[in-house]
Amino acid sequence: MKRKIALTGAFLVGLAVSLSATAQRLPGDAEKLLPSLKAEIDQYWPGLAPRSFLPALIEQESLWKIGATLKTSRELGCGLGQFTRATNADGTTRFDALAETRLLHPSLAGWSWKDCYAVQYQLRAVVIKTHLSDERCSLLLDSPYDIKACAAAIHNGGAGSMSKRIKLCSLAQGCNPRRWFSNLERQCPQSRVKVQGYGEDFCTINSKYPGRVFARMPKYEGRL
Template structure:
């Protein structure tokens, strides 16, 4: 029995240590970020394996036997070099075929239909967005209880309670008083603010206009983020503002600035620790503070990565 090579033991050992360190420092419950990272690695391995076996299948005839060809090519330096280049070209070509498919399965089914719509709206109304994948992650955060949920990336997604109704992929919300009168109406406010861009949008057709749902998400995210454009983590601040209001985030930045060691220009590990929102449980035992803090963390640290390629 062969003893494993030192480099194999070294790589395996450090891989285990890295996984344990990632799990120990994981900011999400049950090591979700670590598990998602591991899934991405497994998908990469699958793509490499598929490319390898694809190459073997394409060259499965005597004239293309690589051992014979490389033995012949090795008779001259130029031949050996050209053989390696040819092998690399074939392998990279196959990898480019399989790699996108390795990650395609991680995207919600609804993204195939509405992802291009979101990308078009982003390019039209926020062409300078430095990280469009964050917009797709926001849609997932708002509409997806799980990636397999029928509400996920679905313009008919509806969350209704005695107090509120959240509509569509961006969960545009209206609230009710105890007597069922309207307490607030985000859609009416948006239609008033963006009269031209959201012309004709109302509660009568909100679930039938996915284009306007996604346009509203882009416009709201853009304007929320622009309020913080002087800060290093302005997109994260904008996401928190999208969920809980820009004014509230600004107050929390001021609270951070008054605290020794807190950087008001950074969300994670700084302003996020100074929540001034209600801590009274409202949904599933979670408070407004809990929901707001979860939003940027899930959008940027948990959900975003899977959309980078598709939204670029």
């Protein structure tokens, strides 16, 4: 009888913790949009694990605000996934993440800057783009933990930046190019000059980005 009571008590404590996590308030429009994200994951990345990774990434990008906008003198980012375009000093395009992502899958063909905030396109683009980055990272890094960190860093800083990190790490004594934390994250190819409108330099932003995404993941466990 005592054993039964003890087990029941442990069960109730565990249930209370689980309910507390589930009841945690989510930012922005997350509660409303998580079912839509789940549908996109089911369609375009059903094997994603853990599923809490993508909603945490979206939270890091936009706090789940549909109309989230990043605007500086040479850069514009819009929507839940903050897909960005930037110009050079002479006005020419430096990169256009929305246009590049649109080419990744036929279902994104209708997306444009005119409807860059469109929720369905934003969620689908995050799923498809990050899935492809994850597949690329799985060939370069060892553990699932490091692979997700790599995919997050690519979403933030681009695949070219990741390639540069790997090259720098391979030349640095004691650096393992197949590990992100304490290895690739310390081999930063970006500028270390603070950027107006960001509050940090691009090196720090990109290096800390995966850890910041991971820190947001627990609140989404069991919700997708």
